[in-house]
Amino acid sequence: MAEEYPHRIALLGLGTIGLSMLAMHLRRPDTSITVYDPRPDYESQIRSTLPALLDSSQNDSNIVDNLVATSRLKLATSLPDAIKGATIIQEQSPEITASKQALWKEISNLTRPETHLWSSSSGIAASAQAASCEPESRVAERLLVAHPFNPPHLMPLVEVVPGPETHPERADFVKHYFKEIPGPATGSSSGSENQSMPHYRPVTLHKEVPGFVGNRLAFALLREACHLVGEGVVSAQDLDSIVTASLGPRWAGSGVFESYHAGGGEGGIEAFLQKLSPTIEDVWGDLGQIDIAGEQGWRDMVVKQTQEAYGPYTSQTRKKKEEMLRDVVEMQKKKWGELP
Ligand SMILES: NC(=O)C1=CN([C@@H]2O[C@H](COP(=O)(O)OP(=O)(O)OC[C@H]3O[C@@H](n4cnc5c(N)ncnc54)[C@H](O)[C@@H]3O)[C@@H](O)[C@H]2O)C=CC1
Numbered sequence: 001m002a003e004e005y006p007h008r009i010a011l012l013g014l015g016t017i018g019l020s021m022l023a024m025h026l027r028r029p030d031t032s033i034t035v036y037d038p039r040p041d042y043e044s045q046i047r048s049t050l051p052a053l054l055d056s057s058q059n060d061s062n063i064v065d066n067l068v069a070t071s072r073l074k075l076a077t078s079l080p081d082a083i084k085g086a087t088i089i090q091e092q093s094p095e096i097t098a099s100k101q102a103l104w105k106e107i108s109n110l111t112r113p114e115t116h117l118w119s120s121s122s123g124i125a126a127s128a129q130a131a132s133c134e135p136e137s138r139v140a141e142r143l144l145v146a147h148p149f150n151p152p153h154l155m156p157l158v159e160v161v162p163g164p165e166t167h168p169e170r171a172d173f174v175k176h177y178f179k180e181i182p183g184p185a186t187g188s189s190s191g192s193e194n195q196s197m198p199h200y201r202p203v204t205l206h207k208e209v210p211g212f213v214g215n216r217l218a219f220a221l222l223r224e225a226c227h228l229v230g231e232g233v234v235s236a237q238d239l240d241s242i243v244t245a246s247l248g249p250r251w252a253g254s255g256v257f258e259s260y261h262a263g264g265g266e267g268g269i270e271a272f273l274q275k276l277s278p279t280i281e282d283v284w285g286d287l288g289q290i291d292i293a294g295e296q297g298w299r300d301m302v303v304k305q306t307q308e309a310y311g312p313y314t315s316q317t318r319k320k321k322e323e324m325l326r327d328v329v330e331m332q333k334k335k336w337g338e339l340p
């Protein structure tokens with residue numbers, strides 16, 4: 001790994017998240033990345049996918065060869081080769097506890113004690129992932145979850161979830177690292193101003209809970225959405241319209257609590273909760289309690305209606321949605337200045 005770079009990242013797992021993480025890390029000029037994936041075709045996947053994830057200034061047909069030639073990118077052929085000399089090891093392997101435990105156990109025998117260990121897991125705690133490692137490996141002290149929202153090369157949130165044994169300076173380091181990553185280049189005149197504003201917004205959780213916070217909120221909404229479609233209250237497409245015509249725009253500007261604080265009038269959220277308690281209590285008592293492994297009628301309806309509404313998710317659609325996401329995040333940065 002190119003020793004001249006202060007940050008030398010071993011990026012393990014080049015699937016949906018790993019490829020986007022690669023594009024994100026490449027925006028830091030002080031960082032070299034060695035990638036590894038046991039999938040035999042991962043190099044061709046990088047060559048076919050990475051250019052579209054990069055800013056136009058970086059994106060040319062020879063980008064991968066150029067990055068390799070300047071030692072900013074290395075394609076490893078084995079795990080030991082990938083992590084040799086790394087200052088940070090970041091995994092985006094499948095969301096399977098046993099798989100992540102085996103990966104960290106293999107890594108624990110190969111890394112230096114100062115190497116930072118990050119997992120991109122959607123919901124598997126660092127303490128669970130480190131459980132297979134020997135105490136003397138000190139993996140549990142170094143490992144934390146840095147959970148991104150897809151796609152990480154655009155989405156600002158990073159949920160930093162240390163385990164109970166993770167040393168606090170490890171969480172401080174990852175937060176500073178992400179805050180220093182420039183945002184994606186924008187074509188607008190405000191782009192240069194926005195470039196100076198932090199793009200990434202790491203938030204540290206104080207406890208490990210399944211799904212952390214972002215996914216717990218998202219999956220609570222998903223559960224009720226599936227219940228409402230399964231009960232025939234609304235179609236999947238119309239439910240999506242309700243979200244994108246109300247909560248989506250609102251939450252791009254104000255989060256859950258700020259929105260209701262504003263909605264409470266002079267008395268703020270305290271007044272809101274007081275005024276709305278009877279209705280909130282009625283709704284909370286009526287929320288769907290569907291079981292993901294239980295009766296499947298709701299699942300059949302959700303899948304059928306979603307497929308009928310959106311069809312196969314094309315690359316053109318994905319590109320358009322990513323452009324919208326990019327514009328929303330840039331609007332936040334422009335309107336809010338330095339984000340909290
Ligand atoms: N897809 C999403 O929207 C998000 C996923 N995540 C998390 O990121 C992780 C990866 O998810 P995806 O990228 O969606 O999965 P994916 O299935 O697209 O990619 C996983 C990659 O890991 C590789 N792999 C398998 N075993 C490996 C090993 N032992 N070492 C290194 N690589 C290995 C596979 O070949 C594959 O390329 C999961 O933990 C997931 O929960 C987090 C946020 C969002």
Ligand SMILES: O=C(O)[C@@H](O)C(=O)[C@H](O)[C@@H](O)CO
Nearest residue numbers: 121122148149150214215218
């Ligand atoms: O929604 C996201 O991008 C992340 O919060 C996730 O972790 C994924 O959706 C995950 O739940 C599915 O892989």
